[in-house]
Every structure is written in C-alpha cells, then in structure tokens.
Amino acid sequence: MRYALSLPVAVMALVAAGPALSVTCKDDISTVERRLNSAGAEQVTGQEPAGGATSSNSPKALNKPPAGAPSDPSIKPTKAGIEEARKLLAKAKEQDKAGQEAACQATITQVKEKAGALP
Numbered sequence: 001m002r003y004a005l006s007l008p009v010a011v012m013a014l015v016a017a018g019p020a021l022s023v024t025c026k027d028d029i030s031t032v033e034r035r036l037n038s039a040g041a042e043q044v045t046g047q048e049p050a051g052g053a054t055s056s057n058s059p060k061a062l063n064k065p066p067a068g069a070p071s072d073p074s075i076k077p078t079k080a081g082i083e084e085a086r087k088l089l090a091k092a093k094e095q096d097k098a099g100q101e102a103a104c105q106a107t108i109t110q111v112k113e114k115a116g117a118l119p
Contacts, residue, residue, distance in 0.1 A: 025096045025104035029089065032111050036086055040118035045079045077116035085114040 035041065088111045095104035 025092065025101055025108060028105070028108045029092055029096060032085075032089060032108060032115070035118055036082060036089065036111075036115060038118060041077075041082055041115075043119055044077045045082050075117045077118050081114045081116055082118075085111045088114060 088107055092104050092107040092111060095107060
C-alpha cells in the first residue's frame with residue numbers, strides 16, 4: 001500500500017523539478033560564446049577575438065584537433081559561418097534578456113549550425 005502512494009508522489013516531484021534541471025539559454029550562450037572566442041575559431045577566421053582567445057577549461061578538451069576529415073563535410077567551419085554565428089549569438093542574448101526562452105534556444109541551434117565543428 002505504501003508503494004502505491006509513494007510512486008505518484010515521486011513522479012510529481014520529478015515533474016516539478018524538471019524545469020530546474022534543464023539547461024537555460026543563458027548557459028548555452030555562455031558555452032557557445034567560449035567556442036566562438038576560442039583558438040579554434042581564430043584558426044578558421046585568421047583573427048584573434050577581442051580580448052584574446054579563450055580556453056574551454058574542460059578536463060575533457062583535446063590538446064589538438066583530431067586528425068582526419070569530419071564524417072559530415074557540411075559541418076566544416078568557415079569564416080563567414082563564424083561571423084554569422086556571432087551575429088546570431090547577439091540576437092540570442094537579446095532574446096534571453098527579453099525572457100524569450102524558446103526563441104533563444106532556437107537561435108542558439110542556428111548559431112551552432114552556422115559555427116560548424118570548430119577545431
């Protein structure tokens with residue numbers, strides 16, 4: 001009998017906590033911004049980002065890009081793609097400030113597509 005009562009309570013607790021466990025657009029903006037200001041982006045564009053290149057500071061980051069070509073050539077980063085991604089990132093920041101979470105997430109998806117797989 002106790003299990004019958006505790007299961008619905010546990011499910012409702014998880015549903016209520018769901019939004020708190022999700023990643024916000026502000027978090028995605030921060031992550032993508034580091035990518036667009038990284039040494040990999042500098043390598044593609046030939047220009048150092050304002051303030052200098054940043055590091056991901058991730059213990060899982062590779063010391064150098066993997067050898068070989070990407071499995072999907074359409075994700076190859078270009079200078080124009082990175083510039084477009086930076087413009088879209090500014091738009092995502094405005095949407096985040098305005099509280100437009102869904103629109104911001106959609107714009108961040110576009111940013112990632114435009115940036116491609118940075119080295």
